[in-house]
Structures are given as structure tokens and as C-alpha cells.
Amino acid sequence: MNQLFNKDVILIVGGLSSGRHIAPLFKGLGFSCIHVCTKEVIDHPILKTTFNPHDYAENHVLISEGEAENFVAQMAGLNIKAVIAGCEPCVMFADKLAEMLNAPCNIGALSTARRSKYQMHETLRLNALKSAKQLLSDNLQEIYDFHDRIGGKIVLKPEAGANTDGVHYCNTRQQIAEAFGCIMGAKSILGDFSDTYTNVLAQEHLSGKQYLVNTSSSDGHHYVCDAWGEVRENDESPSNDSYADLISPLSALHCSLSDYASRVCDALGIRYGCAHFEIRMTDEGPCLIEVAARMSGNVDFSILHDTHSLTQLSLLPDAMLDTQAFVSRTRAASPITKSARKVYLSSDITGDVLSEPNLKLLLDIETVRSVLFRVANGDRLYKTDRSLGHDRPGHLYMISNDFDEIRKDYERVRSNERMLYEAMLSSTNQ
Structure with a gap:
């Protein structure tokens, strides 16, 4: 097998999630790509399935970011042209390595402000x-007082979570207390900022x-x-x-x-x-x-x-x-001259998947261009509720020169989506 190794190197820190696209891009341009990541991140159950080690000339898995100096020493003699963060938990580590390797970088003194x-x-x-009114505290009474000052709905979340990790909308003291209890001491799903949450961030709910x-x-x-404008049926949950x-x-x-x-x-x-x-x-x-x-x-x-x-x-x-x-x-x-819509798929039923999903129900719709679907035969399809950890089964993109065509086809997408879920499940759907 022929393998090109160029001294001009692109260092990718955590080439997972959308970061999996970076190495193939630069390899196609003739650069060698080296991957580095901590063991905790590369073994993460959500992220690890998106990693392809064959995209890299070298793959370095560190026990912790404390091994950064030893890793940088191993890069001696190479021309590190760029250091690129591939996924959220590696953003601060990429900042650190870029500075150490004298590569183009964001301002290091503000690295924490880009994650916290x-x-x-x-x-x-x-x-x-313009910014949100906020309070960072480990004291429930302080958050009650903040809510009294703000009035109305507030948002409680971890200081450096991801996606909807630990995000709660709260109108009452009871909701605040429940959300506070859920967040404090819970383990971060990413673990790059802290292993467990020791504070709760309270912010005004932005209308x-x-x-x-x-x-x-x-x-x-x-x-x-x-840029995309999101449309939701209500604003009572994140x-x-x-x-x-x-x-x-x-x-x-x-x-x-x-x-x-x-x-x-x-x-x-x-x-x-x-x-x-x-x-x-x-x-x-x-x-x-x-x-x-x-x-x-x-x-x-x-x-x-x-x-x-x-x-x-x-x-x-x-x-x-x-x-x-x-x-x-x-x-x-x-x-641009074209219109596009990203549709977030959502199931309102739960059951065991007994057959492969027939995605032609969606792909045969004229304006539907692509579908990403995460549920297969043998899986469990859950009623979508991100607050309970039951994520969306997937998403699709619609594209057309005429926005009215997208609007018209959208109703068919939702109708066929329900048909898709029903066909996947048994007659004993819950």
C-alpha cells in the first residue's frame, strides 16, 4: 500500500463528529494529517463511531491533556501548518496545542471564554x-434571588455543556430546585471542562x-x-x-x-x-x-x-x-438563489424496530435531497423527547428554487414520516 507522508502536516484535534470531514479534505490537497485526542474523548459512546483512523498518517491517543508537552516534542521536525479542533470537547486542547506549536490560532487568553x-x-x-443577564452559583437560594430579580422564565444549564445536556427552562421555584438538583454533581457528557458540574449557570430566557x-x-x-431560522411549535423546552x-x-x-x-x-x-x-x-x-x-x-x-x-x-x-x-x-x-429547509425528524410513537426503515417514503418526495437516519432493524424507536435523552431519529434536507414547493412538500414529509415509523414497528406499539 502506498502512503504519502508530507512534512507539511495538518494536526486535527478530535477528528470526530463533523470533524471527521477535515482529514479527507486536507489529504485530498496533498497534506499529511495527524490526529491527536485524549482517551476519554475518543472512547466517548456518542463520538467514537464517527472516527476513521485510516484518514491519518498517525493517530495519537493521550491519557490526558497533561501529556501535551511530550506530544509536542514528538512533532519536532514537522511543519505543523494548522491545528484544527474537530469536535466540541477538544476546542480548548486545540487552542493549547496551536500556541505550543506556533501555528495560526485563536487568542489563547480567551480560550476559556469560548467554552464557558x-x-x-x-x-x-x-x-x-448584547448578552444575557446571568449568575453562576452553587447556591440554590442565590438562584432563587436571581429569578426574583429577573422575573418570568429563566434557563438553568451547566457552565460548559453541549447540545441539550442539562438545559432546563424554569418558571417556578420547584422547577428551579429540580433542575438545580439534576445539574449539580452530574457528570458532563463531554468531560472537557470538568468531570462533574460544581456550579449551575442561571440565565435570563431570551425571547x-x-x-x-x-x-x-x-x-x-x-x-x-x-444562517438558518429555526421554527418550533412552542418555546417551553430547549x-x-x-x-x-x-x-x-x-x-x-x-x-x-x-x-x-x-x-x-x-x-x-x-x-x-x-x-x-x-x-x-x-x-x-x-x-x-x-x-x-x-x-x-x-x-x-x-x-x-x-x-x-x-x-x-x-x-x-x-x-x-x-x-x-x-x-x-x-x-x-x-x-444564493435556492431555498433550503432542514427538517428535524420526530417520532411520536415508541416500539421495537422489526424491519429496516423504508427511506424511499422520504427520498421519493421531489424536494427532499438527503436523509440522515439513526434507527435500524433491531433498535428501539423512542418517542422523541430530548429532555429524557430520546434524541431525534434523524433529519433531512429539502432544497428547491421555489420556496412554495418546499412548503407544499413539507406536509407530505410529515405524513410519510409517520407512515415510516408505523411500518418499522410491530402491532404492539406502545
């Missing part, structure tokens, strides 16, 4: 950017529609690759969105989101690579919920390339290696 949701909003406040914004940066130049529609870059809304996201990047020291934002559009303008300094997860980049070829993935080589090319490409970007 408390420090994140404190940094925005100090930079006169307004939620948007997802994905950026790429090179030496402090920022570009919004795509991450219960039905779908998200692509926002036209020609719109005033897109300009507002882009301007705010760029200023957040500057405030948090994001200078290179990708970032994934959750933003609420409040009555006072956009306000950050949180940002992750890595690529967006669960993305079909072919869809994004079709709507607008400058994706987080396609821009990554220039973002990390050639700022002049990055600036030229992004300044010459053409607005």
Missing part, C-alpha cells in the same frame, strides 16, 4: 455587546426567534457561510425545533446576524477556522445564546455547496493557510 458559557457572556458584556449562524474566519476576517429555513444573504436579517456574529468573533478572540452560533433575535436586536469554535455538526455539506459553494468545509483550507485567498473568495461571493 458564563465567561462567554461576561466577555460580551465587557465588550458592550424572540432563534437562528443558527455558521462562520469561517482567517486572521480576523469573518464570513457567514450560512431544542424542540421542527425545522430550520435558510436565510437569504440579501436580507436585512442576514446582515444583522452577520454583523453581530462578526463582533462576537472579535470579542471572543475567534480569528481562525469555524464557529457555530445560536442567536436569538430579541426586541433589542440579536443576542448570543452560545457559540462553539468548531464546525457545525450534523451537516450535509453537499446541500450547502449547492445553495452556496462557500461552506465552512470548503473555506477551511484557505481560512487556515491562505488569508489572501480567503478574503478574495469571500468578497467575490455570489448570493
Whole structure:
């Protein structure tokens, strides 16, 4: 077997989740890719199935981040062109290694502010950017007092969780006490910031529609690759969105989101690579919920390339290696002409899966371009409830030149989705 090993190396820290796409991209450009990760992360039950060791010339699994100096010494003689975080729990470790290897990097002094949701909003406040009112405490009475001052709904969450890990919406003291008890002492699903939660972050609940914004940066130049407006049936629990529609870059809304996201990047020291934002559009303008300094997860980049070829993935080589090319490409970007919708699949029934899912029920719909489905024969299909750990069975993308076609086909998607689940299960569905 022939294997190219180039002294110009791309170091990928935690090439899991959406980070699994990074090594094939740079290998195709002729670079050698080296992978490094801690054992805890690479063995994580959610992440480990997304890792492909064959994408790398070398794969280093460290017992802990405390072995960083020894690892850096092993890299002597190589030209580390870029250090890229592949997944959320490796963002701070990637910052550390990039500084140690003198590679292009985000501002190291702000590394914690890019993972700690408390420090994140404190940094925005100090930079006169719209941020959430908040309190970080291990004292339940202090959180009661915060709720009394804020009034209405508040959000309780871990300081550095991920996805909907430990996120609770609370209106009453009883709900606050229950959420506080669930979070304090619980084990982090990622474990990169602390093994267990020793504080609870309380924040005001931000009103307004939620948007997802994905950026790429090179030496402090920022570009919004795509932005999505999420639609949910109610706002009484986190991450219960039905779908998200692509926002036209020609719109005033897109300009507002882009301007705010760029200023957040500057405030948090994001200078290179990708970032994934959750933003609420409040009555006072956009306000950050949180940002992750890595690529967006669960993305079909072919869809994004079709709507607008400058994706987080396609821009990554220039973002990390050639700022002049990055600036030229992004300044010459053409607005999209197509509409797209990402539909979050959701089951309202539970049962044992007795046959493989017939995804043609979805793929035969004209505007449906791709489907990601996580449930197979022999699995258990649960009624979707992310607060109970029963995640969505998958998602799909719809794309068309005519948004009305997407709107029309969406009703058929939901109808066929229910048919899909019923066909997968036995007659003794619960």
C-alpha cells in the first residue's frame, strides 16, 4: 500500500463528529494529517463511531491533556501548518496545542471564554455587546434571588455543556430546585471542562426567534457561510425545533446576524477556522445564546455547496493557510438563489424496530435531497423527547428554487414520516 507522508502536516484535534470531514479534505490537497485526542474523548459512546483512523498518517491517543508537552516534542521536525479542533470537547486542547506549536490560532487568553458559557457572556458584556443577564452559583437560594430579580422564565444549564445536556427552562421555584438538583454533581457528557458540574449557570430566557449562524474566519476576517431560522411549535423546552429555513444573504436579517456574529468573533478572540452560533433575535436586536469554535455538526455539506459553494468545509483550507485567498473568495461571493429547509425528524410513537426503515417514503418526495437516519432493524424507536435523552431519529434536507414547493412538500414529509415509523414497528406499539 502506498502512503504519502508530507512534512507539511495538518494536526486535527478530535477528528470526530463533523470533524471527521477535515482529514479527507486536507489529504485530498496533498497534506499529511495527524490526529491527536485524549482517551476519554475518543472512547466517548456518542463520538467514537464517527472516527476513521485510516484518514491519518498517525493517530495519537493521550491519557490526558497533561501529556501535551511530550506530544509536542514528538512533532519536532514537522511543519505543523494548522491545528484544527474537530469536535466540541477538544476546542480548548486545540487552542493549547496551536500556541505550543506556533501555528495560526485563536487568542489563547480567551480560550476559556469560548467554552464557558458564563465567561462567554461576561466577555460580551465587557465588550458592550448584547448578552444575557446571568449568575453562576452553587447556591440554590442565590438562584432563587436571581429569578426574583429577573422575573418570568429563566434557563438553568451547566457552565460548559453541549447540545441539550442539562438545559432546563424554569418558571417556578420547584422547577428551579429540580433542575438545580439534576445539574449539580452530574457528570458532563463531554468531560472537557470538568468531570462533574460544581456550579449551575442561571440565565435570563431570551425571547424572540432563534437562528443558527455558521462562520469561517482567517486572521480576523469573518464570513457567514450560512444562517438558518429555526421554527418550533412552542418555546417551553430547549431544542424542540421542527425545522430550520435558510436565510437569504440579501436580507436585512442576514446582515444583522452577520454583523453581530462578526463582533462576537472579535470579542471572543475567534480569528481562525469555524464557529457555530445560536442567536436569538430579541426586541433589542440579536443576542448570543452560545457559540462553539468548531464546525457545525450534523451537516450535509453537499446541500450547502449547492445553495452556496462557500461552506465552512470548503473555506477551511484557505481560512487556515491562505488569508489572501480567503478574503478574495469571500468578497467575490455570489448570493444564493435556492431555498433550503432542514427538517428535524420526530417520532411520536415508541416500539421495537422489526424491519429496516423504508427511506424511499422520504427520498421519493421531489424536494427532499438527503436523509440522515439513526434507527435500524433491531433498535428501539423512542418517542422523541430530548429532555429524557430520546434524541431525534434523524433529519433531512429539502432544497428547491421555489420556496412554495418546499412548503407544499413539507406536509407530505410529515405524513410519510409517520407512515415510516408505523411500518418499522410491530402491532404492539406502545
